[in-house]
Amino acid sequence: MIKCVIWDLDNTLLDGVYLESPGEPPAPNAELTAVLHELAGRGILQAVASRNPPEACRYAARALDHAFAAAQCGWGAKPAAITAITTELGLTEDEVAFVDDDPLERAEVSFSLPDVLVLAPGDVRQAAAWPLFSPPVVTAEARRRGELYLQRRARQEEAQAFGGSRDEFLLHSRTSVTIGAAGTGDLARLHELSVRTHQFNSTGTPFPEAGFAGLLDSAAHRVVTVRLSDRFGDDGLVGACIVATVPGETGWQVPLMMMSCRALGRGVIDALLTWICRTARAAGAARVTLPCVINPRNVPLRIALTGAGFRTTSQAGTGEVAEYVRDLSQPVAELPSWVVS
């Protein structure tokens, strides 16, 4: 699924060359502008990679009336610009499409980043109809995604300028994490998270809306949601997990754990793991068991598990499931003051 389209400006989004028309910059290309807005409406991020000064991006954003989620303007190679954008947005190469009128630029990107979908401007309208560009579920959160990434950029810039520790910055940003029970209004977003999350996803497989719905009334299960906001913006429902308890058993199971990469670096996954351990211990559980598929993409989740004291004796290989266990007789961290549950 394509999560981000990265556009060239000169003779692509703009009908002309920015630097060759200093008096009156070139107008946006009408057809591509329409496609861009259509794709943004489906929750697909829009970004710019252009060999131009940064003001060209600002001009394009105004002229197209769209705030880009990321912009790389400069004289570097396009593959490096694309890598910078995917890193900033937490995406993988196969989740981005690149549109450029210059066949040489397209060839360079295809060669260096073979998983990126490379398109000529003339092919974009048709490509937009491909299933790759049609996410099955588009929630309000997904539609607001571009805006949320802009908030993220503002947050990152301020975090870099801030001198204190990460925890101090989270407090300073008035970070608020709310952990609670899922309701029927959350089902579409829960399914969407199961499809779209990779870096913090313990199963790596989509979980159907009906599956979540069926668990809401189950006495043996809890569907736990995590909402995140700070003074830069409200990210809404960013993560969830399923907790399963069996009467008479002294352990809790977590068959699914997932978190949006939007929450990456903001202490949220650590807070959720701490909350699970503390809640399980308070309920008399001796341990928490979390099966986690081993793949190169969910390494951030495994790092969080290690940090939270989970261990595995498994020798699982890639694509196999390892059972991570937290022994609750070992000390559990305090819940940060900015977590409400």
Next chain:
Amino acid sequence: MSADQDELTGELRRLLAELTGHRLALTAPLDTALLRDGIGLDSLGGTVLLTEIERRYGVDIAAEDLNLDALASIGTLAAYLARRGEPRSRPPAPAPDSEGGPA
């Protein structure tokens, strides 16, 4: 500790200071924890660290060790790489240049 491992530890300290944006990693005791309290590496920083280690030393810690024990502290990480990286610590000899370019 060998001179090689000293050098490796220094490199890792500089990398950690870069990733966390704090000088703490340059001088903290070897047994300082990397994750959470301690150096303050989070899952994002940890992921970038593992990617950079794979690029620099050719060691894919995430694939080799499901518990990521190497990430316990600066010392365990340096020891893991020193032990694991030995056979591949020298870069492979460059392939002969078939174009016969300048030496």
